Amino acid sequence: MEINSNLKRVLDSKKFAVTAEIGPPPSVDSKIIKKKANMLKGYIDAFNVTDGQTAVVRMASWATCLIAKEEGLEPIVQMTTRDRNRIALQMDILGIAALGIKNILCLTGDHISFGNHPKAKGVWDIDSIQFIRIVKDMRDNKQFESGDKMDVAPELFIGAAANPFADPFEMRIKRLSKKIKQGVDFIQTQCIFNINKFKEWMEKIRDLGLHEKVKILGGVTPIKSIGAAKYMKNKVPGMDVPDSIIERLSKVPKEKVSEEGIKIAIETIQQLKEIEGVYGTHIMAIEWEEMVPEIVKSAGLYPRP
Amino acid sequence: MMGQAQKPMPEILESLEGKEKVVIMGCGGCSTVFHTGGVEEVDIMEEILVKEGKDVKKITLPFAVFACYKPFSSMFIEKHKKDFKNCDAVLMMSCGDGLQTVRQILDEDMDIVKPFYPAINAMGVSGGGPSKFMEKCQACGECVMGRTAGICPLTECAKGLLNGPCGGTRTDGKCEVDPEKDCAWYLIYERLKKIGQYENIDNFNEPHDWSKSVTPRIFEREPLDIHKHLARTKKVIESLGI
Numbered sequence: 001m002e003i004n005s006n007l008k009r010v011l012d013s014k015k016f017a018v019t020a021e022i023g024p025p026p027s028v029d030s031k032i033i034k035k036k037a038n039m040l041k042g043y044i045d046a047f048n049v050t051d052g053q054t055a056v057v058r059m060a061s062w063a064t065c066l067i068a069k070e071e072g073l074e075p076i077v078q079m080t081t082r083d084r085n086r087i088a089l090q091m092d093i094l095g096i097a098a099l100g101i102k103n104i105l106c107l108t109g110d111h112i113s114f115g116n117h118p119k120a121k122g123v124w125d126i127d128s129i130q131f132i133r134i135v136k137d138m139r140d141n142k143q144f145e146s147g148d149k150m151d152v153a154p155e156l157f158i159g160a161a162a163n164p165f166a167d168p169f170e171m172r173i174k175r176l177s178k179k180i181k182q183g184v185d186f187i188q189t190q191c192i193f194n195i196n197k198f199k200e201w202m203e204k205i206r207d208l209g210l211h212e213k214v215k216i217l218g219g220v221t222p223i224k225s226i227g228a229a230k231y232m233k234n235k236v237p238g239m240d241v242p243d244s245i246i247e248r249l250s251k252v253p254k255e256k257v258s259e260e261g262i263k264i265a266i267e268t269i270q271q272l273k274e275i276e277g278v279y280g281t282h283i284m285a286i287e288w289e290e291m292v293p294e295i296v297k298s299a300g301l302y303p304r305p
Numbered sequence: 306m307m308g309q310a311q312k313p314m315p316e317i318l319e320s321l322e323g324k325e326k327v328v329i330m331g332c333g334g335c336s337t338v339f340h341t342g343g344v345e346e347v348d349i350m351e352e353i354l355v356k357e358g359k360d361v362k363k364i365t366l367p368f369a370v371f372a373c374y375k376p377f378s379s380m381f382i383e384k385h386k387k388d389f390k391n392c393d394a395v396l397m398m399s400c401g402d403g404l405q406t407v408r409q410i411l412d413e414d415m416d417i418v419k420p421f422y423p424a425i426n427a428m429g430v431s432g433g434g435p436s437k438f439m440e441k442c443q444a445c446g447e448c449v450m451g452r453t454a455g456i457c458p459l460t461e462c463a464k465g466l467l468n469g470p471c472g473g474t475r476t477d478g479k480c481e482v483d484p485e486k487d488c489a490w491y492l493i494y495e496r497l498k499k500i501g502q503y504e505n506i507d508n509f510n511e512p513h514d515w516s517k518s519v520t521p522r523i524f525e526r527e528p529l530d531i532h533k534h535l536a537r538t539k540k541v542i543e544s545l546g547i
């Protein structure tokens with residue numbers, strides 16, 4: 001199927017792709033979405049919108065995507081299997097595809113116990129790998145999970161997440177190859193702070209030839225403060241923030257910490273550009289979207305193709 | 306067994322407010338193992354309710370006599386028919402299965418219709434003991450453990466993932482949700498290696514067939530010859546010198 005996705009176009013042209021994350025508002029405030037979208041316009045190839053990240057209620061990813069899309073940006077809708085069963089997910093896929101969204105990121109989702117509605121019931125009727133297969137079947141075989149057929153299939157570029165840092169390391173490669181086997185087109189990784197471990201992961205991926213089967217975008221998060229770095233290190237499961245990063249931030253005067261955080265992010269992107277098999281970067285500037293243009297420019301990725 | 310814990314006493318008392326004559330019934334099965342409805346617990350409950358000024362009749366089931374098995378519980382209910390008839394409420398010290406089995410016997414076989422209150426919360430199919438238990442099975446009706454090294458991912462993984470682990474596994478192999486618990490998929494991975502089925506980790510597990518657990522599931526079985534089985538148990542116990 002011909003997929004008319006800008007992200008796919010950039011990746012296929014072998015240009016280093018740039019995506020960034022927009023956090024949706026915990027309200028109906030569409031102005032803030034438009035503001036964030038306009039900040040990013042021209043600096044990225046596509047933007048993600050998180051889907052109830054950390055299990056906190058915010059505007060739905062698909063709705064935020066559509067609002068920001070009006071500003072002329074290309075959305076990547078994120079969908080987790082935490083809140084919807086296979087029926088709801090497939091209905092939403094038909095809807096988003098009909099409304100012109102071309103990219104989807106299939107996720108399992110953060111556990112409910114982390115969020116602001118800890119009494120809610122988790123769904124997890126399916127997991128992210130099964131979800132990838134369902135979207136691919138819908139797209140390529142015009143087939144629902146039930147086996148029923150449809151007339152017009154959703155035109156979607158299928159993405160998923162990968163965490164090179166969670167344990168067991170070997171299992172992380174296996175999970176990625178499972179995702180590839182089920183039909184994932186692109187991968188956005190967990191935030192990379194431990195670049196050496198990421199390089200090790202990429203080496204294993206190249207050994208297996210997986211880098212030729214999927215487009216990997218390395219995740220980058222600029223650190224705002226030492227507190228944020230320590231929080232990510234100690235409190236966010238699956239995050240790997242080496243002590244060297246915290247030391248580096250501790251060495252600069254307090255008012256320069258965020259500047260240093262941006263510098264680290266830019267350096268990380270520059271290193272990512274040199275790694276064989278890395279096709280782009282995904283910038284997750286959490287509640288700090290205004291820094292994305294500077295990061296993109298300083299990393300030598302502006303203007304966008 | 307059905308894991309369980311007693312409800313907080315204030316909640317129990319609140320549910321019995323205005324009920325003067327109360328029948329308490331325990332269970333000799335799981336509720337005895339979990340100390341929620343054994344002989345001792347029923348005695349304690351009786352004492353508390355009497356102190357609260359209630360007129361209490363109690364029914365205790367000896368060990369291994371399950372409240373949820375009609376042939377067992379109906380024998381005891383039959384003996385206390387009068388108490389049930391006269392009471393304002395029944396406080397059931399068993400899981401929800403026991404409560405409903407007893408309620409049904411009264412409703413349908415004896416035409417005694419009374420309000421029932423649970424004294425405990427059931428917490429899932431759990432194994433282990435004598436003191437530490439863990440939920441092990443969701444009774445999903447479609448067991449997958451042949452593919453997952455004898456570890457149930459639907460229960461032991463906080464997200465019930467069939468193609469895990471998720472991206473949150475901690476560096477020490479613990480679950481992202483609870484640093485005290487092992488990540489189920491970490492355990493599955495390690496155990497598959499040990500039993501020589503490491504390649505299973507590459508297999509794609511299809512979406513689960515939840516149609517097998519549409520509730521309530523109803524089945525029919527040949528009735529058990531209780532006397533034969535009890536005699537057999539007695540023999541085995543004697544031969545083991547217990």
Ligand code: SF4
Pocket residue numbers: 441442443444445446447448449450457458459460
């Ligand atoms: S797969 Fe189903 S039946 Fe088997 S242990 Fe898990 S919940 Fe129980």
Ligand code: SF4
Pocket residue numbers: 461462463464465466469470471472473474475479480481482487488489490491
């Ligand atoms: S860490 Fe492991 S057990 Fe916990 S939710 Fe993730 S996959 Fe499941």
